[in-house]
Every structure is written in C-alpha cells, then in structure tokens.
Amino acid sequence: MSLTQSKNDAPHIDKHKSTTPSNLLRTWLLTWEVYPILLVTGFLCLYRINTTEFNTDQAAIFSMARDAIRFGLFPITSNAASLGITNPPAVIYILLIPALFSANPLWAAVQQALLTTAAALLTYIFTRRYYGRLAGIVAALLYATATTTIHYGRFIWQQNMMSPFVILFMFALYWGVVDRRKGWFAPAVLLLGLLFQLHQSAALLVIPLFVAVVLAPKTIRWRDIVLAFVLLFILYFPYILWEVFSKASDLHAFSNLSQHEATGGNETLRFYRLFLSPYGQQPTIASSVTLKFVPWLSWLRYAIPLLLFAGIATALLLLVFPLLNQARATGAPDPMTSVRSGIRGWWANFKANPSLGGLVLLLTWQILPVLLLLRVTIILQLHYFIFLMPGPYILIGLFIAKVVELFRRYQPGWSLLRYAVYGIVALVVIGQLLGSVASVIDISTGKFDDRTF
Numbered sequence: 001m002s003l004t005q006s007k008n009d010a011p012h013i014d015k016h017k018s019t020t021p022s023n024l025l026r027t028w029l030l031t032w033e034v035y036p037i038l039l040v041t042g043f044l045c046l047y048r049i050n051t052t053e054f055n056t057d058q059a060a061i062f063s064m065a066r067d068a069i070r071f072g073l074f075p076i077t078s079n080a081a082s083l084g085i086t087n088p089p090a091v092i093y094i095l096l097i098p099a100l101f102s103a104n105p106l107w108a109a110v111q112q113a114l115l116t117t118a119a120a121l122l123t124y125i126f127t128r129r130y131y132g133r134l135a136g137i138v139a140a141l142l143y144a145t146a147t148t149t150i151h152y153g154r155f156i157w158q159q160n161m162m163s164p165f166v167i168l169f170m171f172a173l174y175w176g177v178v179d180r181r182k183g184w185f186a187p188a189v190l191l192l193g194l195l196f197q198l199h200q201s202a203a204l205l206v207i208p209l210f211v212a213v214v215l216a217p218k219t220i221r222w223r224d225i226v227l228a229f230v231l232l233f234i235l236y237f238p239y240i241l242w243e244v245f246s247k248a249s250d251l252h253a254f255s256n257l258s259q260h261e262a263t264g265g266n267e268t269l270r271f272y273r274l275f276l277s278p279y280g281q282q283p284t285i286a287s288s289v290t291l292k293f294v295p296w297l298s299w300l301r302y303a304i305p306l307l308l309f310a311g312i313a314t315a316l317l318l319l320v321f322p323l324l325n326q327a328r329a330t331g332a333p334d335p336m337t338s339v340r341s342g343i344r345g346w347w348a349n350f351k352a353n354p355s356l357g358g359l360v361l362l363l364t365w366q367i368l369p370v371l372l373l374l375r376v377t378i379i380l381q382l383h384y385f386i387f388l389m390p391g392p393y394i395l396i397g398l399f400i401a402k403v404v405e406l407f408r409r410y411q412p413g414w415s416l417l418r419y420a421v422y423g424i425v426a427l428v429v430i431g432q433l434l435g436s437v438a439s440v441i442d443i444s445t446g447k448f449d450d451r452t453f
Contacts (some may be wrong), residue, residue, distance in 0.1 A: 018094035025185035033137045034124065041120040041144040044436050045113035046171060047154040050443035052109040062105045062156060065095035076238035078158070085250040088239045091158040108156045116153030119163035120144040122392045126167055130174060130358055130366035131394070132401045134317040138425055139397030143390040145432035147439050148275050152386065154443065159383050165191055165385055169205065170365065173212040176219045177357040185220045187213070192236050197199065201384045204369035211364050215357045267380055268373045275385045276308065276392060277301040279435065288447045289438040297435050303428055304392075311395025312367070314402050315359045322349050322356075365393045400425055 028034065060079040068075050128136030143149055152160045170189040176184035188209055192214035195202035213220065227284045234238075237392040243250060283293065295428050321441060350356050373380065400421060407417045441447075 002129075018408070033123065033140075037120050037124055037140045037144050038117060040141070040195075040433065041117040041149075042113070043151070044145075044150045044440055045116050046110065047440055049109050049113060049154065050107070051441070051444040054105060058156050061158070062093050062099065062108050064093055065092050065099035065108075066103055068092065069099050069452055070201075072103075074238065076242045079202070082381070085247075086138065086242065088197035088236070090194055090235075091161065094346045095156065102387060105156065109154065112156050112160055113153055114362060115161055115164050116149065119390070120149070122164055122167040122171075123393065126171055126174075127394050127397050130178060130355070131398050133293045134404060135397035135401035137393070137397075138400045139393040141429045142393040142396060142423075142432065145429055145436055146276075146393070147278050147436050148382075149389070149433065150436045151443075152383065158197075159201075159382075159386050162198050162202065162386050163389055164196055165195055166202075166205070166355060166389065170208070170361070173208055173361055174358055176216040177212050177361055178354045180216065180219060180354055183224065184216075185213075185224040186227040186231055189262065190231045193232045195387065197235070197239075199383070200386065202327065202387045204372060205365070205387060207368050208361050208365045213238065213360055215360065237394060266306075268370065268376075271380055271382050272370060272385055273301065273305055275382055277297060277304045283374060285442075286448050289441045293434055293438045297431050300383055300428065300431050300435070303431075304396075307396045307399065307428070308392045311392070311399040312363065312399075314399040315363055315395060318402075319356060322353075339450060362391065362394065366395065 049308050052392060057079055064075055064078060067073055075089040075092040078089050081087045095108055095111075098105075100113050101107065120140055120143055124136045124140035126136075127139040149163075169188060172184045172188035172191060175181050176188075191206055192209060194203065196207060279294055279297045279301050369388065373384070403417050404421055407421070411417060
C-alpha cells in the first residue's frame with residue numbers, strides 16, 4: 001500500500017466486510033503505525049506520573065469534583081481565571097470520572113495523559129482520512145513527540161483537556177464540508193461550547209465554524225439548528241444560573257477587558273514559535289538534562305516553523321493551482337476576460353471538489369486566529385495557543401505527503417529523493433523525541449524550570 005495515497009484511505013478491504021465493527025477493529029489493529037504513536041505518547045505522558053505538577057489550580061478543580069461526589073453537590077462554576085472571571089464548570093464534570101473512584105488526584109493526571117494520547121491517535125485518524133496515510137503518520141508522530149504536547153499532557157488543567165475535543169470539532173466541520181453529510185452542525189456547536197468552557201481562547205474557533213456554514217449551507221437543517229441551541233443551553237444552564245445570581249459579573253469583566261489597550265504583535269509570534277519548539281530559552285538549572293540537549297536541538301526552532309510555512313504554502317497552492325489552470329484553459333485574448341472566466345471555472349471546480357473546502361477550513365483554523373491575536377487587550381500566555389493544535393503538524397504532514405507524491409509521480413527513478421524526505425522527517429521526530437524525553441526526566445526529578453513554558 002502506498003503511504004502517499006490521497007484518498008479517504010482507511011485500509012482497503014472488502015466493503016461488505018468493513019461495515020462490521022469486528023472487521024473495522026481488526027483492520028485498525030493491523031495498522032502498524034498506530035502502535036508507535038500510542039506507545040510514544042502514552043509512555044511520555046505516563047512516565048512517573050506520580051510526580052505530576054499539582055499547584056493551586058489543580059488542587060482547586062479536583063477538590064471541587066471530589067466534593068461534588070462526596071456531598072452530592074452540583075457545580076455551576078469552577079475556579080477563578082487569570083482574566084478575572086469565574087470559569088464555567090465543564091472541567092469539573094470531566095474530573096468527576098476519576099474523582100468518583102478515588103480521592104487521589106493522581107488518577108486525574110492519568111486521565112489527562114490518556115486524553116492526550118487519544119488526541120495523538122485522533123490526529124492520525126483525521127489526517128489519514130482526509131490527507132493520506134503518510135500525512136497521518138507524519139502529523140501524529142510530530143504532535144506526539146512535541147515538547148508542549150507532553151508538557152501539557154502530564155497535569156490537570158482546563159486548557160490541557162482541549163486537544164482531543166478540538167480534533168473532534170474539526171472532524172464535525174469536515175463531515176459537513178468535505179463529506180457533504182448532514183447532522184454535523186449540532187455536534188460542532190456543542191463541541192465549540194465545551195471548548196469555550198475549557199478555555200476562552202477557543203472562542204476563535206467560531207471562525208472555522210462560520211466558514212463551514214458558508215461552504216456547506218445545504219447540509220444544515222432547521223432541526224440541526226434547534227438541536228444545537230438545545231444542547232448549548234443544557235451545557236451552559238448551570239453557568240447561566242451563576243451569571244443570574246452574580247448579576248452578570250463575568251460579562252462585566254469581559255467588557256472591561258475589551259477597553260484595555262491593545263497589545264500583542266511580536267509577543268504573539270514569539271509565543272507561537274515558542275509553543276512549536278521551546279528550545280530558544282535554555283533552562284537555568286545546571287543539572288537539567290534538557291540543558292545538555294539544547295545545543296543539539298536548537299535547530300528545531302527553525303526547522304518546525306519552516307516546515308509549517310511550507311505546509312501553509314502547499315495548502316494555498318492546492319487552492320490556487322486550479323484557478324491558474326482554468327485561466328490558461330480559457331485562452332481568451334483579453335487578460336481580464338481570461339481572469340473572470342478562470343475565476344468562474346475555479347469556483348465551479350471548488351464546489352465540485354469538497355476537499356478544497358477542507359483546505360480552506362484548515363487554513364482559516366491556523367491563520368486567522370493568529371492574526372487576530374496580534375492585537376489583543378489581554379496579556380498572552382503560552383497555553384492560549386493550545387486550541388490551534390495539532391493543526392501545524394497536519395499542515396506539515398500534508399507538505400511531506402505532497403512532496404513525496406511529486407517525486408513518485410515525476411521522478412519515479414529517483415528513490416533517493418523520497419528517502420531523503422523520509423530521513424528529514426525521521427530526524428525531526430527523533431530530535432523532538434529526545435527533547436521531550438529530557439523534559440520529562442527534568443520534570444520527574446525536580447529539575448523543572450518553567451521559564452521555558
């Protein structure tokens with residue numbers, strides 16, 4: 001099987017057999033790349049998890065979940081946020097699962113590690129379905145070995161839980177835009193509401209949701225809209241009660257934030273680059289294992305952004321090339337006539353090819369929120385960028401898959417070129433893996449320096 005096939009390529013087996021759950025399970029169990037993805041993420045997130053970070057926020061949210069179990073309470077909020085508001089209660093509901101079985105917060109950290117591992121697996125499934133097997137492998141391995149993935153995957157915190165739900169949210173959007181199936185709108189709205197409760201930065205995900213509505217309006221039924229509002233009301237009903245009793249105190253806090261002077265700019269780009277590869281700042285602890293690896297890994301802070309730019313350029317080219325081809329195909333002597341005809345032909349091709357809509361969703365998810373964060377009225381923190389993950393790695397996977405496909409199609413005899421690309425990917429993955437292992441060792445042995453994060 002070619003690693004670069006671009007179809008919705010769950011392994012090709014008999015269609016009648018593949019419809020049964022047992023055959024689907026057997027197919028995935030025979031997909032070898034799933035195992036290193038799960039092994040790497042699970043090991044790095046669970047290794048010495050008893051040394052997990054446990055500070056004021058962690059104690060507050062877990063104790064609220066445990067008290068809800070012990071005393072039969074119904075949480076309508078969680079802890080206070082740095083923005084000066086009281087957070088919605090979704091994180092408490094998620095933590096009810098480990099709190100139901102034990103008062104030990106260790107099991108909540110284990111649940112967080114499993115959520116992060118699930119996010120890595122979902123990254124593979126999503127990317128493979130829409131961009132091919134090789135793209136899925138690259139995206140999942142890069143995401144699974146990223147230092148920030150592992151760092152935020154080892155302790156309980158609202159925003160740390162976002163990643164699997166972000167991927168499910170994008171699945172829902174692609175379900176409508178790319179697959180042209182109905183019934184996606186209500187789950188997408190519900191997931192967006194849940195993500196906003198986990199962290200307010202997820203409000204920017206309304207941008208790809210709006211784009212999906214524009215691209216696939218015929219897939220939305222009135223009952224989907226009604227169901228979306230009902231689900232959203234149920235999810236937010238406890239928090240609405242809090243706002244009523246507190247006289248909309250959080251809404252006033254939000255309105256005050258909007259009156260502050262806009263900041264951001266270089267700080268936004270610095271944080272984003274740091275999130276992708278945190279080896280620009282060296283730990284100050286002399287015995288840190290990470291400190292010993294930084295000279296060997298500093299090239300990653302250039303390699304990852306460059307690969308991301310290449311991924312963005314690849315997605316843009318896949319959108320623009322049909323337009324250029326249509327303009328050439330018209331053959332009109334007047335350039336303006338040629339351009340207009342080309343645009344009409346491109347739009348017809350765009351509507352006939354739903355996968356192009358998926359590229360638009362992917363780009364709007366990754367580009368527009370970052371542009372908006374360039375001018376914000378709050379003090380940015382590194383974890384504000386979690387809602388963008390694993391988008392950068394999906395774009396990198398798309399770039400790698402298309403480069404290999406290009407070499408395979410136009411230079412089939414030059415196999416060394418393809419192997420060189422595989423080698424570059426392996427080098428980046430191994431580099432990230434070494435950095436993450438060093439970071440986990442530092443965290444679990446008390447040599448952690450959070451200047452890096």
